[in-house]
Amino acid sequence: MVSANTGRPGADVNSDSPSVLYTRASSINRALDQIGDKWCLLIIQEVFWGINNFNGMLNATGVSRGVLSDRLKWLQVIGCLRKRAPQAGHRFSSYHLTQKSLRLHASAMMAIEWERKYYRTPQLDAIQLIHADCGKAFTPWMRCASCNGAINAREVRYSPGPGATWDQRQKKVRRRSSLSSSRVPSQHSVYRNLINLVGDRWTANIIALAFHGHSRFDDFLKELPVATNILSDRLKLLENEGIFAAQAYQQRPRRCEYHLTAKGWDLFPYFLTLLQWGDRWCDPQDLGPPMNLMHRPCAKPLSGEVVCNSCDGLLAPFTVSITLA
Numbered sequence: 001m002v003s004a005n006t007g008r009p010g011a012d013v014n015s016d017s018p019s020v021l022y023t024r025a026s027s028i029n030r031a032l033d034q035i036g037d038k039w040c041l042l043i044i045q046e047v048f049w050g051i052n053n054f055n056g057m058l059n060a061t062g063v064s065r066g067v068l069s070d071r072l073k074w075l076q077v078i079g080c081l082r083k084r085a086p087q088a089g090h091r092f093s094s095y096h097l098t099q100k101s102l103r104l105h106a107s108a109m110m111a112i113e114w115e116r117k118y119y120r121t122p123q124l125d126a127i128q129l130i131h132a133d134c135g136k137a138f139t140p141w142m143r144c145a146s147c148n149g150a151i152n153a154r155e156v157r158y159s160p161g162p163g164a165t166w167d168q169r170q171k172k173v174r175r176r177s178s179l180s181s182s183r184v185p186s187q188h189s190v191y192r193n194l195i196n197l198v199g200d201r202w203t204a205n206i207i208a209l210a211f212h213g214h215s216r217f218d219d220f221l222k223e224l225p226v227a228t229n230i231l232s233d234r235l236k237l238l239e240n241e242g243i244f245a246a247q248a249y250q251q252r253p254r255r256c257e258y259h260l261t262a263k264g265w266d267l268f269p270y271f272l273t274l275l276q277w278g279d280r281w282c283d284p285q286d287l288g289p290p291m292n293l294m295h296r297p298c299a300k301p302l303s304g305e306v307v308c309n310s311c312d313g314l315l316a317p318f319t320v321s322i323t324l325a
């Protein structure tokens with residue numbers, strides 16, 4: 001696979017500020033810079049379930065008041081939540097999904113599928129997804145909108161799109177909470193292991209680069225404004241989680257290539273929903289997609305759509321109900 005290479009603007013593209021770096025424009029990175037934080041992902045998930053006041057979210061996520069209020073502010077800044085003043089008879093403000101965050105529904109569907117495949121628990125096995133349009137239990141899957149065929153991540157070709165520029169990105173990230181999302185109290189957290197991975201900005205960025213064919217430490221380092229010790233740590237984590245398999249390509253000093261495993265490749269539909277969301281909602285200059293994707297089997301531009309396997313209908317927000325055990 002080939003990644004979009006537009007050439008770097010000038011020498012090492014460090015800006016005046018040491019905390020700002022430039023990376024190749026990518027809708028996945030843009031989406032992750034907005035919502036790719038453990039707590040943001042958990043909060044959005046709770047709001048999808050109808051938990052929409054501060055105390056409800058506090059109990060569901062187990063996060064501190066400070067972090068929760070910080071993330072709620074941020075989600076409003078990026079237009080993913082709308083705060084509503086207390087309604088008659090209620091004491092508290094509530095937070096609501098917007099057109100932008102509703103479109104993360106497709107990501108949630110793919111996230112649940114991946115989690116159910118790789119982190120089976122009796123609770124996850126007992127979850128039922130019902131599609132209101134056909135009234136049947138279903139498994140969501142992603143198909144190509146042009147040929148209706150299944151999407152194999154290895155059959156996608158990438159080329160620079162109209163928005164293939166460089167993004168200025170902050171090196172510093174928000175204060176992280178050391179809490180693991182695998183321990184959040186909420187029963188609604190049906191893809192907590194995925195959130196644990198994707199909710200760390202670097203881990204998610206590294207996986208995204210792997211889909212584009214990157215496999216070596218230096219390749220990742222060139223593309224990401226990340227410190228070397230953090231990069232090593234995240235590569236180790238991804239190996240331990242079974243997303244990457246490390247293969248030595250040099251001894252003394254030993255150096256490894258990191259290749260996606262089947263479990264890693266299976267994250268592709270989730271990342272494609274993020275990319276499509278980023279194309280649509282995270283394009284500040286309205287230049288168009290930074291990257292064009294082509295589905296090789298049909299040779300058409302790739303647009304992945306998440307559908308019901310019972311009726312083949314599109315899974316729109318509010319047409320899916322989830323029953324927990």
Ligand SMILES: [Zn+2]
Pocket residue numbers: 144145146147148149295297298299300
């Ligand atoms: Zn196709």
Ligand SMILES: [Zn+2]
Pocket residue numbers: 131133134135136138308309310311312313
């Ligand atoms: Zn259906």
